[in-house]
Amino acid sequence: MPTSRTTLSGVDLEVWEGGDGTKLLFLHGAGGFNATHESIPLLARRRHIIAPSHPGFGTSTLPDWLDRPGDIALLYLELLQRLGPAPLDLIGCSLGGWIAAELASLVPERFRRVVLVAPVGVKLGGRDALDVPDIFAMPATTVERLLYHDPDRHRPDLSKLSDAELTEMLRNRETLALLTWEPYMHDPKLKHRLHRIACPTLFLRGESDGLVSAGYLQGYAELLPNSRIVTIPQAGHVPHVEQPAAFADAVLSFLNG
Amino acid sequence: MRAWHFSETAYHLLPPAETYDSIRVSLPNKHYDPRIGADLYHRYLDEWLIAEDFGLELMLNEHHQTATCVDPAAPLMLAVLARQTTKARLLILGNPIANRRQPVRVAEEMAMIDVLSRGRLEAGFVRGVPYEIAPANSNPVRMNEREWEALDMILKAWTSHDGPVSFEGRFFHSRQINIWPRPWQEPHPPVWISTTSPGGAARVGARGYVQATFLTGFDGTRRIFDAYRDAWRQAGRGDDVPRDRLAYAALVYTGETEAAAHAGAEKLLWYVTSNKVPPHFAGPPGYLPTDAAVRMLRGAEHPLSAFAKSASVEGAIQAGIMMAGTPDQVLAQIRRMYDHVGGFGHLLLMGQAGFLEHEETVQGIRLFANEVYPALREF
Numbered sequence: 001m002p003t004s005r006t007t008l009s010g011v012d013l014e015v016w017e018g019g020d021g022t023k024l025l026f027l028h029g030a031g032g033f034n035a036t037h038e039s040i041p042l043l044a045r046r047r048h049i050i051a052p053s054h055p056g057f058g059t060s061t062l063p064d065w066l067d068r069p070g071d072i073a074l075l076y077l078e079l080l081q082r083l084g085p086a087p088l089d090l091i092g093c094s095l096g097g098w099i100a101a102e103l104a105s106l107v108p109e110r111f112r113r114v115v116l117v118a119p120v121g122v123k124l125g126g127r128d129a130l131d132v133p134d135i136f137a138m139p140a141t142t143v144e145r146l147l148y149h150d151p152d153r154h155r156p157d158l159s160k161l162s163d164a165e166l167t168e169m170l171r172n173r174e175t176l177a178l179l180t181w182e183p184y185m186h187d188p189k190l191k192h193r194l195h196r197i198a199c200p201t202l203f204l205r206g207e208s209d210g211l212v213s214a215g216y217l218q219g220y221a222e223l224l225p226n227s228r229i230v231t232i233p234q235a236g237h238v239p240h241v242e243q244p245a246a247f248a249d250a251v252l253s254f255l256n257g
Numbered sequence: 258m259r260a261w262h263f264s265e266t267a268y269h270l271l272p273p274a275e276t277y278d279s280i281r282v283s284l285p286n287k288h289y290d291p292r293i294g295a296d297l298y299h300r301y302l303d304e305w306l307i308a309e310d311f312g313l314e315l316m317l318n319e320h321h322q323t324a325t326c327v328d329p330a331a332p333l334m335l336a337v338l339a340r341q342t343t344k345a346r347l348l349i350l351g352n353p354i355a356n357r358r359q360p361v362r363v364a365e366e367m368a369m370i371d372v373l374s375r376g377r378l379e380a381g382f383v384r385g386v387p388y389e390i391a392p393a394n395s396n397p398v399r400m401n402e403r404e405w406e407a408l409d410m411i412l413k414a415w416t417s418h419d420g421p422v423s424f425e426g427r428f429f430h431s432r433q434i435n436i437w438p439r440p441w442q443e444p445h446p447p448v449w450i451s452t453t454s455p456g457g458a459a460r461v462g463a464r465g466y467v468q469a470t471f472l473t474g475f476d477g478t479r480r481i482f483d484a485y486r487d488a489w490r491q492a493g494r495g496d497d498v499p500r501d502r503l504a505y506a507a508l509v510y511t512g513e514t515e516a517a518a519h520a521g522a523e524k525l526l527w528y529v530t531s532n533k534v535p536p537h538f539a540g541p542p543g544y545l546p547t548d549a550a551v552r553m554l555r556g557a558e559h560p561l562s563a564f565a566k567s568a569s570v571e572g573a574i575q576a577g578i579m580m581a582g583t584p585d586q587v588l589a590q591i592r593r594m595y596d597h598v599g600g601f602g603h604l605l606l607m608g609q610a611g612f613l614e615h616e617e618t619v620q621g622i623r624l625f626a627n628e629v630y631p632a633l634r635e636f
Contacts, residue, residue, distance in 0.1 A: 067399075137391055137537060139535060140537070158554055163551060166551045170547050175398075177397055181397070182396060
């Protein structure tokens with residue numbers, strides 16, 4: 001199994017590693033990292049993926065001092081040091097996109113190319129409307145509809161999950177709440193640093209994404225000097241899960257471009 | 258035993274429950290008529306004053322964005338009572354300090370009430386039920402940690418009298434704490450904490466505060482009180498745990514006849530049955546320990562929610578969450594609970610709820626105070 005453990009600033013993290021090619025740091029979203037998603041082996045054909053489970057996700061520990069995505073980006077500075085001086089590729093999905101944006105804005109010179117998949121992390125609209133719908137104040141069935149193009153294909157059968165799997169799922173959700181509760185799904189300071197990410201950056205979004213709107217992604221992308229947008233049809237907030245082939249094509253053609 | 262009259266100051270005149278998703282958090286306040294609300298506030302305050310006249314102590318609490326308890330700023334209601342009452346102890350249970358941003362402000366409010374009431378404050382603190390999270394925009398994760406840190410900060414504010422002191426915790430900070438007024442009672446007002454889990458009770462017991470639990474029934478209450486007593490002893494506080502450290506809250510209605518009592522008690526059940534709340538407000542992530550959340554996903558149900566589905570007066574009495582009947586019956590029911598859980602020193606009477614009218618409420622208070630309470634005082 002390509003899973004190992006590493007300790008960053010006293011935080012014990014699970015790290016999945018696999019594939020060949022230029023190093024690609026993969027920062028997972030709120031659901032945690034899942035190497036069995038089809039998109040991972042597709043990416044691993046061309047890239048050497050390094051995918052830490054963020055603190056509080058998977059089996060990674062969660063220290064009591066950590067409570068914002070920016071804290072995780074700071075933690076990963078240490079990981080970058082260990083990965084050596086060569087520039088690498090970076091991809092982050094949703095919450096992981098927020099962490100990736102934080103990280104790339106801190107050390108832009110460490111990255112060749114950056115992919116942000118339906119990222120959150122900035123507040124673009126006015127104070128009287130949420131940029132991202134309040135997923136903690138709606139029924140699970142509504143969240144599913146915002147999350148997936150085809151919710152029926154992706155709804156987990158809880159009765160088939162083991163206690164360990166359920167525990168991990170709920171713990172991931174707890175950590176998501178801890179990290180994103182207030183300010184909701186953003187750090188008001190992040191957007192003032194994003195201009196530092198000068199490398200080519202791809203913003204990816206599923207066409208049916210009900211959480212990260214096309215307008216939000218457009219506004220986010222405009223904060224970076226060298227960005228482009230690709231939309232994946234028949235996918236929602238997690239295009240890497242719903243359209244793995246189209247997703248891997250879009251990512252690899254950008255990274256190799 | 259001391260008995261406390263407790264009302265949630267509900268606004269019960271709502272549209273049919275099937276027309277809304279939740280009685281808490283999201284029920285539009287267009288359904289609240291301030292003119293009716295004013296009458297209700299004055300009525301509930303009158304009932305507290307009447308309860309005081311009958312020799313009961315008084316308790317109130319705080320909830321937010323809900324028709325079940327229109328008291329989103331309990332210290333304000335308490336301030337009214339501090340001025341208008343003269344002898345009753347005044348229990349606020351409690352201050353939701355995991356959701357309050359400034360513990361020092363809470364210390365100030367409580368100190369004010371303690372002085373205004375000439376030392377009659379019993380200061381309760383709660384973590385807050387899950388549906389308080391959204392109204393407070395409060396992070397559901399690490400609430401326990403916030404609650405206990407806030408309490409430490411409040412105690413420091415209450416007990417420091419020689420000029421500014423500082424507090425730099427994980428969640429709360431202040432560099433110049435020097436509250437005016439300071440509390441009347443020395444070293445500070447009695448501290449109460451409510452918790453409905455044995456783990457929480459153990460923490461309260463180790464610190465020796467008054468532990469209150471709400472509607473936890475026979476066995477649930479036993480487990481909570483046992484955990485308190487064990488932790489009290491393990492902390493070296495002595496083998497005897499004073500009974501006045503433990504409080505139980507139940508729906509209580511006393512009538513001249515069993516039929517009259519049950520008719521009143523039926524209306525009290527509104528407190529349990531009206532609590533329509535969808536899962537996303539009742540179970541925010543991180544509120545429950547992960548293992549408990551897993552059990553809920555597997556279909557486990559909160560005992561009170563399970564009860565609410567087929568709530569009846571008889572069932573509630575059997576479960577130990579209600580005492581209702583003639584004075585003799587109510588006394589026997591309290592005795593049964595008392596014996597089952599190893600004794601307690603405070604009975605918090607949820608004596609008004611929903612559609613229980615003023616006269617009925619007063620009748621229940623009067624009968625309890627005159628016919629039940631004298632014998633209870635000997636417990």
